[in-house]
Amino acid sequence: MKRLLYLIYFWLIAMPVFVVCTIILALITYLGCPLSKSNWFCFYPGMIWSRIAIWLSFCSIKVEGWENLDAKAGPYVVVANHQGAFDIFMMYGYLGIPFKWVLKEGIRKIPFVGAACRAAGFIFVDDTKPSSIGKTMKSAHEVLASNTSIFIFPEGSRSSDGQMARFKKGGFIMASELGVPIVPIAIDGSFDVLKRGSLTVTPRRLRMTILPTMHIEDFGEPPMNIQLAAREAQRRIAFAIPSERKFKEA
Template identity: 45%
Template sequence: MKIIYIIYQICIGLPVFLAATIITALTTMLGCWLGNGHFWGYYPGKLWSQLTCYLFLLPVKVKGHELLDQKTSYVFVANHQGAFDIFLIYGFLGRNFKWMMKKSLREIPFVGKACESAGFIFVDKTSPRKIYKTIKEAENVLQGGTSLVVFPEGARTYTGQMNAFKKGAFFIADQLQMPVVPLTINGSFKVLPRTGKILSWHPLSLTIHTPIYPLGKKGEENLQMLMTESYKEIEKDLQR
């Protein structure tokens, strides 16, 4: 069965995925250019992500949608197991959001320009002024139920276990006094780890945890609380 799955993904899955990626990127860019970036910056990518999981025959299970208020903006933070984390969150979180991502991802053909058109936030850490600009961009985005999604580890894990969190997402949540929602991803490391080249079939799951609200004041105490509690929530549901 493994050989059949490899043949399927090479002969059918990959060509369809590449075509869908280009079509999605062009649709996003055109739609955002014409107007209503709130719609076109989210829904084409959502459908593309769902199609990708279905195309590669990966079962998806999500729990915790009922914990979220549709009118509240959140900072979502998730563990980063592999490339399919993106498709799992984008396709199945069920919330209109913007990604916060590395500046270097802007250079990916088609995808980078589509992300820019969609209003995703590219992080530039080269100076305090540019970090402040990132916070202001996030403040403009996080309104009316639109949320932000961040991988606080900063990069995909090599081992499947969680690495230490960086402060960026929690600093934004602290400065804007916004609730943080931890997300636990399981299965993505089995499908395509950071060092992998070929997909392996494995179910994917996304667990949405209870929002963690700020202490009511800005500062290091609130930031550390958000970061520590988020890490604990994500880790406790990780499959070993």
């Protein structure tokens, strides 16, 4: 009965409210970013949007490790495991520092959201076109050079079974080329909230752990330091997740 009542609430109340908030906050971002030189319009409407999403879903969230993140010491390349769709709301709503997302090209096509992401200067990558990698790296360098952090899911897509896939090297290459610190984030609980391919939300306790900063120069010389840093970031994230969903050793 509780599940039935929740589904009625979700589709008749939560979802309509979320859609309206998405449109309003996307328009604020789209119109505000070109008018302001600060990151306010590029970040804070999205932060509010994300907190509304978690509040409407009745999920609770716990954030640990604030002491490991000094907002004034950035920019950073922030990396996290990708359990589910709610990872976006967790990161955007609760990390606490402005950043630019590295997003899949398909996000551009989402009504209102895609336009807001473009206006905010987020970075798009097209996995189907190897030629787009260079453009993505150039955009990332420009963002980091402007003292703004970057966030990326190194797995590339959210998990289908709750296990981490091997981290890709793109974000770590960015960190290596500009000498930017890496902040690993461990996300747990979101896999069961909205599983890949599902349209229904299940309230869960969410947990986000900000891990100690990594410096890629501590892992030797390029290009080996990139691979070693990627493996170490993934190892630390896996160790911080209390559930049984660890990364694949394939």
